[in-house]
Amino acid sequence: MYPGVALLAIIVQLTIIIGVIVFAVKLLNRITEIAGSQKSIAESQAKLISLLSKKQTTQDSADS
Known part of the structure; x- marks a missing residue:
């Protein structure tokens, strides 16, 4: 009986470790995915700011 209990305890521990x-691993993959999304958002915002500054420069030139 005791070998069966010991084997069951080892199986439970291995299951928990696995x-x-x-x-x-799943958490690391999700964090990597979120980091990629954040990078993409930052790049999009940088492009938006660039376009807005070009538009402002064009409007300032037209107003002068």
Whole structure:
């Protein structure tokens, strides 16, 4: 009986360890995905600011 309980305890521990590793990998992938999205948003905002400054410069030249 005791070998069966010991084996069950080892299986439970391995299952928990594997679950933690899978969770960590999925979390890392999600964080990487979010970082990529944030980079894309920052690039889009930089382009928007560039376009707005060009538009402002063009309007200032036309007003003069």
